[in-house]
Amino acid sequence: MTSGAGHAESGHDPYREWLRTRLGQELGLPGAEAAIQGAVQRRGWPALRTLGPRDVVAVLQDVYSGLRQTIGDARADSWLQGTTVDLAEYAQTVPVPVQLSAAGPLAPEPTPAPLRWGRRAHDLPLLLARANAEIAARNLAAVRADATLRGLAGTAEWDVQAAVAEVRRWETEEMLGSLRADQSRVEVADAVAAAVAQAEWLRLHVRELQAEEQGGQSVGAQLAHARLTLTQLDAFLEAFLPLIDADDADLPLSSPQARLDRAFFSLEVPLNPAVLRARHALKLAQWRAEAEPTAAPAVMHAQQILTAAETEARAQLEATLQSARTAQARFMPLWQQVGALEERLKVLGQRGGDPLSLARVRLDWRQARAAARVQAHLLEQATRLLEALADGSEHLQ
Template sequence: MIQPPSDPYRDWLRARLSAELGVSEAEQVIQGAVQRRGWTAMRALGPRDVVAALQDVYSRMRDEYGDARADRWLEGTTLDLARFAETVPVPAQPTEGPIAPAPGPVRWGRRAHDLPLLLARSHAEIAGRSLAAIRANPELRALERAAEWDVQATQAEVRRWETEEMLSRLRADHARIEVADQVAAAAAQAQLLDLNVRELSGALRSGQAVGPRLAHTQLMASQTRAFLDAFTPLIDLGDADTPLTMLDVDLANARFSLGVPLHPNVLRARQALNYAQWHAGETAETSPAVAQARQALRVAEEEARGQLDTTLQAARSHQAALRDLKTQVETLERRATQLAQLGGDPVSLARVRLEWRQARTAARVQAHRLEEALKLLDALVSEGDTTSTPAP
């Protein structure tokens, strides 16, 4: 296996940590991060790996120096890392073998959304083989930098489609639980309506003018029962009692700034710029093709920054709404417990339980949308595996 010739991100991390901890301690931190995560000792580090090591140091600094200093250090260091990632590609591990081997036939009957991931993986494999060929040919060594950006861009594209696959499964799990929540809320509503019908029927027999109210309540009760008859067999009501996921994440974390230089479109535009510069040679500074590639890179960065900001803003909105709804759910839980202990009337208790179910359903939706947004953000900036789906 061909080894990458350099490890610039490890060197950057070592220099940065040495200034804070000393050379010996910095090396121990890096080795500890490598060992804890099961990385191979000789693997070249990338920006996502550096983020993981920085998080280790951040946790220790919080204990030793307090949150304020640790936060300032992490923010400044992560922003510097994002700037470094804009100019230095990850030293790619070439793929051995011919540059473009004949692919095997694609099996018919695959789901349509599998095909982009297959294509992305094929492009990544070919890019790795091309890099190996470029490094082996002295006449092509000037193309090595562009080829490294190409490998990084194709790998980011694989990660994009793996993330899409993971999010698809996650959303399916979320939809199943959200439907169960709605059915549980409908069951609570049916119980309240039945009690209201019984109460209004008694009032009507005693001569009160409640006929229209009774007819309307009976209609709502019949519609709710029809809904329950249709949907109860399709779901597991136990899913509605799944605990709410409360994701307390610092959405102001500077590590999300890595989402721009590591965005697949930005990496692809940077590869195109490097290729244009190689092709132009000594005339790169005046070449129209190079100028066009630079403009395309700026556009890609602006679009990536816009997508990142939109996702972050959505996550913050979901997080704020979830906190408010969680407080509402807890208040209703306490009120229902108090009513039950004090022997409250059945209608009041049923009404509180319905409000609790409705608030819980709304909180679940916010928790799910927040989790999906965080998974999308983490796919851009973390070293974690995006293909795994957490338990709901």
């Protein structure tokens, strides 16, 4: 735990206080306050917005960009890693501040009431999670209003944070579903474009083989196979060409650069929905044990459950990171291959290369682009998942 954490716990905006203290070590307190206010203004946040872990990460990224210019990349990277780990440790002890609003209907939804039970099945978990988050918030309000239960307020705050994290989990599932659908559309367009390029090359190849056969060469088997493949490709294109937007296959293929060191994603463990739920259960068991000593064994059991949840969350984090690292490692040689093929196409065009050679290189280029796009999409899915689950503080504002 870093210095200043004790003061933060007693403040109305503990993560802002933690951030001010932590940045003060590098920038001085005036510089820290200026960095926070600058981040607030750039992002259009309300001036009195209560900060959560995600907001802190955004400010840290701003400061990191400045430190790279003053102390160099290596020292700035080390600072950001250490600070992120400290933030993750802080998040284990201090829940995101909850600002309650007036109670309304549970999990209001924009669709008409008669359609409620006709909704798609995958929408229902999100509706349930939102209702549970609203119930947890109402429970916290009741605890704060009851003098005899006021000591339970901290525990109830963990309950709210766990419920909101579950909402974010299902919202993330929805986001990833939409992302995969968009990516699949582009990947199908890539496959169709590659098939078009292959069909173009095959037609030229068939003509070449026909000329060789007429010249007396024994190429009958090759010619028959080429014609069969071309027939299959034409059938494929007849079915799929009307279904895609050809421009999707020409969308820019940019080189994804992702920082995939585990330390930069330390918040994923303490803010994992299962970990937050287990931490709330532990806090509740500790509160009960204070009033009823016979309940003490339940505290040990709750601690074991929390430890198991943290272990599972770390394994999930590492699996997601490894998936991203694998996709990035597979992408880079494909990206280089695409660049080399683009250069070769340019040279062949300038030198008046024969149509068959141009068609062959164009096919290789399309296939390499399609393969690279798949890996880029896998990397984007992993990084978007890591970013989305880090915090749900906006739901608590």
